[in-house]
Amino acid sequence: MEKYETHTHDVIVIGAGGAGLRAAIESSAKGASTALICKSLLGKAHTVMAEGGVAAALANVDTKDNWETHFKDTMKGGKMLNNWQMALYHAKEAPERVRELEYWGALFDRTKEGRINQRAFGGHTWKRLAHVGDRTGLEMIRTLQEKGIHSGIDVYMECTITHLIKDGDRVVGAFGYWRESGKFVLFRANAIVLATGGVGKAYKYTSNSWEYTGDGHAMAYEAGAELIDMEFIQFHPTGMVWPPSVRGILVTEAVRGEGGILTNSEGERFMERYDPERMELSTRDVVARSIYTEVEQGRGSPHGGAFLDVSHRGADYVKRKLPSMYHQFMEFADIDITKGPMEVFPTTHYVMGGVKVEGDTCSSTVPGLFAAGEVAGGMHGANRLGGNSLSDLLVFGKRAGEGAAAYANGKSHASVSAELVEGYANELREPFNNTQGENPYTIHQDLQDVMQLYIGVFRTEENIQKGIDEIEKLKERAKTLKIEGSVMFNPGWHLCRDLKSMLIVSEALARCALARKESRGAHSRVDFPESDDGTWGKLNSIVAIKDGAMDFVTRPIMEMPDEFSKMFTEDK
Amino acid sequence: MSVAKLRVFRGDSQGGEEKEYEVPVDEGMVVLDALFYIQANYDGDLAIRWNCKAAKCGSCSTEINGKPKLACKTRMDSFEEGETITVYPIKAFPVIKDLVTDVSWNYEVSKKIPPFTPAEDTEWIMYQEDVERGQEFRKCIECFMCQNVCHILRDHNRKDVFAGPRFMIKIAEREMHPLDVLDRREFAREEAGVGFCNITKCCTEVCPEDIHITDNGIIPLKERVVDKYYDPLSWLLRKIKGK
Numbered sequence: 001m002e003k004y005e006t007h008t009h010d011v012i013v014i015g016a017g018g019a020g021l022r023a024a025i026e027s028s029a030k031g032a033s034t035a036l037i038c039k040s041l042l043g044k045a046h047t048v049m050a051e052g053g054v055a056a057a058l059a060n061v062d063t064k065d066n067w068e069t070h071f072k073d074t075m076k077g078g079k080m081l082n083n084w085q086m087a088l089y090h091a092k093e094a095p096e097r098v099r100e101l102e103y104w105g106a107l108f109d110r111t112k113e114g115r116i117n118q119r120a121f122g123g124h125t126w127k128r129l130a131h132v133g134d135r136t137g138l139e140m141i142r143t144l145q146e147k148g149i150h151s152g153i154d155v156y157m158e159c160t161i162t163h164l165i166k167d168g169d170r171v172v173g174a175f176g177y178w179r180e181s182g183k184f185v186l187f188r189a190n191a192i193v194l195a196t197g198g199v200g201k202a203y204k205y206t207s208n209s210w211e212y213t214g215d216g217h218a219m220a221y222e223a224g225a226e227l228i229d230m231e232f233i234q235f236h237p238t239g240m241v242w243p244p245s246v247r248g249i250l251v252t253e254a255v256r257g258e259g260g261i262l263t264n265s266e267g268e269r270f271m272e273r274y275d276p277e278r279m280e281l282s283t284r285d286v287v288a289r290s291i292y293t294e295v296e297q298g299r300g301s302p303h304g305g306a307f308l309d310v311s312h313r314g315a316d317y318v319k320r321k322l323p324s325m326y327h328q329f330m331e332f333a334d335i336d337i338t339k340g341p342m343e344v345f346p347t348t349h350y351v352m353g354g355v356k357v358e359g360d361t362c363s364s365t366v367p368g369l370f371a372a373g374e375v376a377g378g379m380h381g382a383n384r385l386g387g388n389s390l391s392d393l394l395v396f397g398k399r400a401g402e403g404a405a406a407y408a409n410g411k412s413h414a415s416v417s418a419e420l421v422e423g424y425a426n427e428l429r430e431p432f433n434n435t436q437g438e439n440p441y442t443i444h445q446d447l448q449d450v451m452q453l454y455i456g457v458f459r460t461e462e463n464i465q466k467g468i469d470e471i472e473k474l475k476e477r478a479k480t481l482k483i484e485g486s487v488m489f490n491p492g493w494h495l496c497r498d499l500k501s502m503l504i505v506s507e508a509l510a511r512c513a514l515a516r517k518e519s520r521g522a523h524s525r526v527d528f529p530e531s532d533d534g535t536w537g538k539l540n541s542i543v544a545i546k547d548g549a550m551d552f553v554t555r556p557i558m559e560m561p562d563e564f565s566k567m568f569t570e571d572k
Numbered sequence: 573m574s575v576a577k578l579r580v581f582r583g584d585s586q587g588g589e590e591k592e593y594e595v596p597v598d599e600g601m602v603v604l605d606a607l608f609y610i611q612a613n614y615d616g617d618l619a620i621r622w623n624c625k626a627a628k629c630g631s632c633s634t635e636i637n638g639k640p641k642l643a644c645k646t647r648m649d650s651f652e653e654g655e656t657i658t659v660y661p662i663k664a665f666p667v668i669k670d671l672v673t674d675v676s677w678n679y680e681v682s683k684k685i686p687p688f689t690p691a692e693d694t695e696w697i698m699y700q701e702d703v704e705r706g707q708e709f710r711k712c713i714e715c716f717m718c719q720n721v722c723h724i725l726r727d728h729n730r731k732d733v734f735a736g737p738r739f740m741i742k743i744a745e746r747e748m749h750p751l752d753v754l755d756r757r758e759f760a761r762e763e764a765g766v767g768f769c770n771i772t773k774c775c776t777e778v779c780p781e782d783i784h785i786t787d788n789g790i791i792p793l794k795e796r797v798v799d800k801y802y803d804p805l806s807w808l809l810r811k812i813k814g815k
Contacts, residue, residue: 041621042679043714044629102696105688105749107703107710114697132707138628139710149679150687157679180668209623243600249626328626331645332600441612485617488584489669492616 001422004184009035009154010408012174012189013401014161014216017045018137018390019373020195021144022097022397023404027193028151030405035187036148037156039179039211043145046197046209047393050137051252051324053119053129054394055387056094060111061118062126067091069125072567074388077123077283078352078381079521080537080568081229084560085359086379090388090395097394098130106143108132120257123283123385134252134324140390159185161215162497163424164192164223167414170367171223175424179494182487184425188416190408193362193400194220194355194371195393199233199505201498203348204448205248207239213498214505216375220355221504225364226544228377230353230505231512231523234384235457237287239347241305246332248347251308251325253386255342256280258321260310262291263341264299270306285383285522288346292457301343309341346457350389351505352380352522353512356542361403362396365544368407372400378540382521430481431496437482440495447474447502455510460526464514471507478503504550511552512541573597576648577656578606580618584669590658591615597648603659604632604643607671619670627780630715634671635660640717640778643671662720664729675716681735684763685742689754702750709745709789711781712738718775718785724768735764737775741789747796757800766793 011027013020016038024036038045059065071091075082102108102116108130109117118127132139149155161176165186173188196216200208221227238251256262262280264270274290275282282290291306301307310318315338319326322337329335329342354377355364362370373393380388431437454467478499483492518532519525531537539554576597579590593614595606604622611618623629625644632643636659637651643659651657665673718737724730735743743760746752760766773786783789800806 040623040631041675041714044623044631046623048629048713049624049626099696103690105746105752107698107706107749110698110700110703114699117700132710135628135711138713142710146687149683157676180672209625209629211623244598245601245605246626324628331627332602332647439612439616441616445612483616485615489619489672490617491611491619495616 001425004186006186008188009033011191011404012187013193015195016042017047017197018140019393019397021148022394023193023195023372023401024153025148025151026398026401027405028153032405032408035154037159039160041157042155043141047137047141050390051134052254053131053136053387054098054390055128056098056391058095060115065126073124077383077385082381083378083558089359093395094391101143104143104147106139121253121386122281129387134254134322164219165416171369172414173416180489188413190411191368191404193404194375195373196375198351198374200348202451202502202506204452206348207250214501218501218504223366225366226356226542227508228356229541230508231516232352232382234350234522235288235346236349237284237291237346238344241343241345242303251344255310259313260308263307264294266299270294283383303343305343305345307341308344311338350384352384353377362400370400370404372396431483434480434482437480438477440481440499443474443478444499451506455513458524458526459513464510468510475503507550508543515552579656579658581660582670585667601648602644603636603646619672621672630713633662633715633717640720642780664720664726677731678716681739686754686756688746688752690751691753694751698750705748706745708783709741717778721774721778733765734768737785741785744789744793757797760793761797766797
């Protein structure tokens, strides 16, 4: 077969967003030889797009805040389906992880007393989100990137990993290609951390970047790992609606955090009807359903959304607190948000489900394979609170790095079967050799339409089943792809494997959505509108590969010890 | 729906040529959408870097009608009806393929800049007015368009002596961090070559984040360097201390 490079490390981290960077920093600090592999250039990962803030009970603004309240908010937001242990670690450790960024050079917005400022966000009892205007993610990724490049990590940029390699039960390496040259590359490792982010590119309207093709979910699944609660995909309530080319781009929740008001075409502040207590700062699942319902019932804005207005805060304030939003609407939509409302509609934003991990080290069900950040599942349950993903990726990035380094320590590298690698290489090259076949771009667009139509904000058995049937057809079509050009930086070719990943996660999403016969958090079944706490409230959905096909089972949720469960009963 | 004509550079390090495409234009469409249309309908292998398509990641820097632009931020309705739109890779860096260039040099430079260094007993109190200077520079999305138009890098290709505007503001940001205690003035002068900038402000003009690269970053940095090396009092002190 073609020649390929081989690199050997103790730990490889796949994905260089917040979770990947934090994992690599930790792994390296623990003495493991660490590789950080990213599909894009360093610092371009999806974390860069996070806007509103990172949730941590620092109690700088609302001094009553503490980890207990953050823990309870997170569990309630997730409709108690969360892995409670992860939610607990997250709430306890987030403040130190945020402060650590400051020690590494981050410049968060300040309080008058000179400490990290915090803002209000949906579902958080207190002002809890440390932020930098509306570009918090950029600040975080630059800080981590900077720390990372001075931490002795080997960074492999524009390198796509396509296959995890196992020796017996455990993972021992990863195979992929350089985007630039198209040449293959093999990484041998004793532990692998997946930090590949989410799956939003399976949908037509999404706030996610091109990288969000579910690679980590798919590779873990193919390697035999369990995926948990994949039916829970978050539709962020406020994506841009108009013009068409920017539909889906995120409008930060900070707009509502800073006092933004939602109205319908009749001028009604409709959140009064859906959540009179929390209004615009209700949890994302509720706000998304509310906007969707208003539009469905004919009270939408001219382009089929709701109005979101923050102009009453004054032009200076809006420009200072929400500078990116100001520019985004000015430049893409010719709308001055300091003078009038924006139009917004739900957009696919975040997958709560993911690789099933345990909270201590983020290890998956496959030995040697770890996952952190959006690709991991469990932490957020049925619905994630805004700001909890940036803190998640710090807390569990660190834990995964630590766990992987400890696991890798002292192990010797297993040999990698040359035959196996050749098989992967041939599979990847196939679209060049096929004389006939489908255009990957066409199948991708078709998949996006299917997911948008059938596995959206509101679901019914009939629709989900149609979605599954369509996904099955697309899987067939995607078996024979054909592309043009050379192996050098060829986006059409890159899409071929990404498409396969998206098909796997789409099927997982659909199968879990079909099985869960209740509504909970982000999963809204029109045919089962109530939450079924007695049955489904106590079950996680699990998919895993079995005899080459996707197998669905349920598993009882992790039971919360009395010491913590009483925190919730005391409230009642 | 109107139809736009794009002439896009297709080629690699060995050379290449323009290829013409016709693309239907929808409301609000940007040049990056047009390039996607080309990929999906004509040439699936057309190479372009992009990530967020929301002007936040700085990946899709290209030269559109000769001007450095983010393709995701350049609206098709900013051109005259019937105007042909040319799309080229940024010129200051070697072409890899089509619109993708080799920007790895920037990452090498970045790594050389001494990192943020706080005092050991830092109390971590900073005031908003003190962090704002640094925050302006930290808006940088690393699109490298400032590097692309800097004549020292673009016309004279002096990457051996000058780190470029992107990294001037990175040094400036460290220097202006309220809690940083390291002195990077020698680095700015000797390694990064701050003296090479002759303040033509081309970098500031192209910055998609409106960072005042020259006025707020490079000029103050030059002043600090001058203070260290040419201030008579500092000179005298250096002589006395033998530094």
